[in-house]
Amino acid sequence: MAYVRPKKRLGQHFLKDLRIAENIVLALLDAPHNHNVLEIGPGTGVLSEFMVDNDRIDRLVMVDLDKESIDFLEKKYKDKEVEILFADFLKQDLETLFAGQNFSIIGNFPYNISSQIFFKVLDNRDKVDEVVCMLQKEVAERIASQEGNKDYGILSVLLQAYYDIEYLFTVPPEVFLPPPKVHSGVIKLTRNGVTDLGCDxxxxxxxxxxxxxxxxxxxxxxxxxxxxxxxxxxxxxxxxxxxxxxxxxxxxxxxxxxxxx
The missing domain is CATH 1.10.8.100 (rRNA adenine dimethylase, C-terminal domain)
Structure with missing residues (x-):
């Protein structure tokens, strides 16, 4: 952890509990598709550790806006078959990135852009098979919430139209560096069979x-x-x-x- 300084402006809170990191990755690898995986905001590579050299993954691409994290990861995985991009996920052409192939997304999403990430997922829903992510607990609960619940909202409806959503588990603040002021939640989105909503x-x-x-x-x-x-x-x-x-x-x-x- 000493090699990368968490930056408040990027909303960085580095997970330091390897057991939790492994459980997040296992939730993704439980799906049938994981040949291509895109990791958003790998930071110090705590999730990556369980994906590099994994025979379930053909191609692992990491994208991060933090140059310090990029430099750290390039040294850490210099002899591994991974792709590390210094870029803004929200500006990436995902269709080109994976040459038109389907892929899965994993990451500890920065709290301040998590909604924007999901709207980009929706824009690429025919290529994104699964998403397993950690984000602010209240947002995770909102996305997984059903009608009749006070947490149910815009993202709940738009995402549930195209994805089956599971709330997997809650993560306490103390397992992060620095600890956030809120709890986090891990959710899994699995693309359903809907290709046409039957409406405009x-x-x-x-x-x-x-x-x-x-x-x-x-x-x-x-x-x-x-x-x-x-x-x-x-x-x-x-x-x-x-x-x-x-x-x-x-x-x-x-x-x-x-x-x-």
């Missing part, structure tokens, strides 16, 4: 986002910006709040209003 997907996103932006209000009020006719908004579903609707219910709602926007 851009409108689906718009409806979901609008519904949760005013989550305390009924959908009748939350979706006023869509200027829907009364013949539509008098339907029973508009008496509900966004958090009460499942993914399928949001799809049905999207189809209901499609011809009116």
């Amino acid at each position: 997907e851009k409108l689906f996103k718009r409806v979901v986002k609008a519904g949760f932006q005013m989550r305390r209000k009924t959908l009748r009020n939350a979706l006023k910006t869509l200027n829907l006719p009364e013949s539509v908004t008098e339907q029973e579903v508009f008496n509900k709040r966004a958090e009460q609707l499942s993914v399928d219910a949001f799809i049905q709602l999207t189809n209901m209003i499609h011809s009116h926007v």
Whole structure:
């Protein structure tokens, strides 16, 4: 750990518990696909340690914005078949990076960009088979939450439309350097069989986002910006709040209003 200084501006909190690191990697290797793996923010390589030279992985690519981490990893794995990129994951062309092949993602995600990472995953959902990651516990719980729960929100619906999501375990602050002020949670996303939602997907996103932006209000009020006719908004579903609707219910709602926007 002495070789890389955790940087607050990058949201770095280095995991130092190898048992937890191994469990995170095992959760990924439990999936059937792991021929290509992209690790986001490898830091000092605590997860990488369990993936380098692993016969389940054909290609391991690590991407990090911290030059100090990159230099450390290049020395640590100088004789290993790994690819270490000094780059911003959010700006990477993932299609080109893996030459059109499918891949899995793993990482201890920086808390401050975790939502942006998931939106990029959604943009590449037909190539990303699995994601196993650690992030702020509240965000992890929100993503895995089901309808009717106060934690259920925009990312819950958008991700669950395309991925089966499991909350795996909670990680305490003291196993990090430096310790964060919150607990962390590890979740696993596995691509489901959905290739077509059966609705206008851009409108689906718009409806979901609008519904949760005013989550305390009924959908009748939350979706006023869509200027829907009364013949539509008098339907029973508009008496509900966004958090009460499942993914399928949001799809049905999207189809209901499609011809009116």
